Amino acid sequence: MGERTTLGGEWGASTVRMRMRPLVWAGPRATVGEAARLLHDADDSCVLVQLPDGLAIATDHDFRASLADAALTRDTEVGAICSVPVRTVNEHADAPAALLQMVEHGIHHLVVTSDTGDPVGVVRLVDLASAEVRDPLLVRHRVARAQSLDELRGATSTLDDSVLEMADNGTPALQVCGVLSAVRDLVVQRVVELTPAPALVSSVSWLLLGSAARREALPRSDVDTALAWPAALADRPHEVMAHAETVLEGLEACGLPRCPDGANATETLFSRSAEDWAEATRRWTSHPESTGALLLASIVADNRALTHVDLGSDLMRSMLRATRDRTFLDALLGFTLDARPARGRLHEFVVERTGPHKGRLDLKRGALWPVVLLGRWMALAAGDPTGSTVDRIRRGTACGLLTSGEAEDLVAAFEQMFQLRFDQELAALASGERADSHVLPASLDPLRRRYLHDSLHAVARIQTSIRKAWSATGPS
Structure with a gap:
């Protein structure tokens, strides 16, 4: 599907080990002044300190902040300005994955570790890529600092430009969408925080669903949401719904439209007390052939709690246990395998026969x-619904559902097809036109057409393999 798709560009192909800097260590009893001297002599921007609570980091920002704190002096132990624990990244991780972690947590430094977990270097934001690729983190900081919905709307206005710049830099599509999703997560959280709400309503857990939860949402994707609330709000659903409507209006003002198909926190199907969710789980799992059961599977597998995470996570763990019933999984697998890839014989594709x-x-x-x-x-x-589609495929090998070779083939197919869909989205983004998921096979260059055909055949082959592997694990 082209050089950028297969190689991810020079930036996307490089590992953090290729870009990391040597570690600068300060002793646990070193003072702020002594640590600052080490930082200056090494011409670096952070020092590491091994404290009783674990590995800690002090960055140039921490040293500057200490100057403005009257309670701190040059003789204060450096541990007083350190962050614990540090964020780490494996030395074999690629640059886009490291950038995603920085954007997700709003940080500028990652400690690089070996396969044994030992610190071997540090990678900074400025080491990873050009100024253009750093834009998503700048957007994130503006989003985090916004004091009103108007400021938040202004902070998100450059997200599309950041997406285009990352793509132009050679970042693979799934990595771009992961970074974009991390910023969009924060936008949702900030809209909830900046939307006035009665005290009790503020205890509601907001959940992202679908592609947003998997961090595979495209730039023009809408946002699927759900709510879970504690028993104390069981008699106040209208108040909860009214607040949810205001939040969704705020998201739309920031460029994140609600789901046109109704997967929204304002709908009773997606907005319930924890007890109601549990009852729905019991009802749907007892009838795995129903549409409700399939909806349950999508909610449980594709969700992430963004606010009041404990409530949302506890609820989903409870629902997950119910969905692991063998009868339910058998029925769900049948539905899953009914979705066949659009590949025809030889080098043909299954295309739309009528309509626009x-x-x-x-x-x-x-x-x-x-x-x-x-x-x-x-x-x-x-029993582990976390992560992206690629994460889930790779975990399938541990359950004996896929061989390692099948997993890699399926990942490669997904990456190729996602890149093609992403490139369509980018073209629409650049031109201001509406994005469309349909493609005319004849319009693709021969290499992309072959990749697409091979990918579709790989998916069909692995569907058959999974059916056989699951049948061999026990009776239906």
């Missing part, structure tokens, strides 16, 4: 969706 998209292949439904469903099903079968 006649002769075109739907990349969303005919290419990506079968893989997303496989990942979702494996997540529930394994």
